[in-house]
Amino acid sequence: xxxDLEQTIQRLKELAGDVPLGWDRPRPKRVYIxxxxxxxxxxxxxLFEDFGARFATATGTDIGEELEVVYHFECDAVGxxxxxxxxxxxxxxxxxxxxxxxxxxDWIEREMNDxxxxxxxxxxxxxxxxxxxxxxDGVYPLRRDKKNDA
Amino acid sequence: MSVLDKVKLWGLKxxxxxxxxxxxxxxxxxxxxxxLLTPRFDVERLGVLLACSPRxxxxxxxxxxCTRQAxxxxxxxxxxxxKPCLVVCLGACACTAGIFHDAWHFAGPVxxxxxxxxxxAKIIYIPGCPPKPEAMIAGIAKALQDL
Ligand code: SF4
Numbered sequence: 001x002x003x004d005l006e007q008t009i010q011r012l013k014e015l016a017g018d019v020p021l022g023w024d025r026p027r028p029k030r031v032y033i034x035x036x037x038x039x040x041x042x043x044x045x046x047l048f049e050d051f052g053a054r055f056a057t058a059t060g061t062d063i064g065e066e067l068e069v070v071y072h073f074e075c076d077a078v079g080x081x082x083x084x085x086x087x088x089x090x091x092x093x094x095x096x097x098x099x100x101x102x103x104x105x106d107w108i109e110r111e112m113n114d115x116x117x118x119x120x121x122x123x124x125x126x127x128x129x130x131x132x133x134x135x136x137d138g139v140y141p142l143r144r145d146k147k148n149d150a
Numbered sequence: 151m152s153v154l155d156k157v158k159l160w161g162l163k164x165x166x167x168x169x170x171x172x173x174x175x176x177x178x179x180x181x182x183x184x185x186l187l188t189p190r191f192d193v194e195r196l197g198v199l200l201a202c203s204p205r206x207x208x209x210x211x212x213x214x215x216c217t218r219q220a221x222x223x224x225x226x227x228x229x230x231x232x233k234p235c236l237v238v239c240l241g242a243c244a245c246t247a248g249i250f251h252d253a254w255h256f257a258g259p260v261x262x263x264x265x266x267x268x269x270x271a272k273i274i275y276i277p278g279c280p281p282k283p284e285a286m287i288a289g290i291a292k293a294l295q296d297l
Contacts, residue, residue: 132219132255141254 005029005078012082015051019043029079037086037095040069041122044084045101047073053082055104060112062144067093067118071105088118097123115142155234162208162234163294165197169207169231173224173260174250175214179241179280183211191283198290204228209236209290215243215250218257225267236272236293237264240286242279272297 003011005028012031016023019042022034035043047053053073061068066087073082088095097120099105109120110129117140120126131141140146151159172180186193187200201207204227216224228237237260242248244260257263264271276289 132217135218146254 002077005080008075008078008080012051015046016043030081030083032083032085034085034087037088040071040084040086041096041098041101044071044073044098044105047082047084048102051075055102056081058105058108058112060116060118060142062090062116062142063087064144066090067116069095069112069118071098093117094119094121096121099123114140116140117143158234159297162236163297165199166208166236166290166294167199167201167206168209168211168238169201169204169227170211171213171224171227173212173214173220173244174217174255175241175243179213179243182280182283182286183213183240185283186286191287193287196287196291204230205232207231207235209238211238211240212244212260213240215247215253216257216260216263217255219255221257221263224260224263228264228267228271233268234272234297236274236290237261238286238290238293239273239275241281242277245275245277248279 009031016033019039020033020035022032024032026032033043048055053075056072056074058069058071061070066089068085068087071084073084074080075082086095095118097105097109099109099120100122106123106125107129109123110126112118113120113126114129114131117138170180170183185191186198204210210228210231212224214220228235239245239260243250247256247259250256261273264273272293274289274293276286278285281289
């Protein structure tokens, strides 16, 4: 028999071990897992390869003093959404890229780099993706301190 | 108006070929443009043909706000069209910039961007988010009547 939601979560807990810093399940089919950024790539690899979740997308947010990256993974068989979140201080906006282990994260990491100024260490192709060619370097439109002059 | 201009206008009204330009639309307006070509609306029966190059176009169908990246490209496309050329601002974004009016990538409403190149450009507006295909047909038909 295919495993149900609780069994899936149990398996996830076993695979995750003591890597997560925090574990939150606000709704039955939603799990937020906070990880230290140094563990992020290995944790993403585990979710993708060992656990078998599908990479959906990622979100970068300026949350004040820190920048947050949330990678959204889905486990379609049971409808579970797993959000791996990591934080980094604004003064050191570097997090490891997961693109080497999850190739689909390529463009979304480049987009987060453009818009929020998060640097993905180890990204194979960190060129500008969606900002205009004449957009000034070092100005990140989705940072809170960026004021629209238009 | 010279005889030549009259002939040009007559040609424009008879069978307007349109070139579709997306200057930063969310893609929904574009889907509605495609809808125009499907058998249900079939604008080809009215002589409206989608042109593959702006040089063949009698009208530009512009969708979306004009982004910083698209601005010079839209102006270049307009320069390449044979005049007279209608510019159709399709959708709330192209007409007024809509909800994106103070977004960071916004580089001017479509009509202002076109008027920078040609102050006498013939611009028509078809509002809606996205406009219905019926509204697009009605808008273009009205514009052609008024030429
Ligand atoms: S008018 Fe509406 S549908 Fe059209 S591009 Fe703008 S947001 Fe999208």
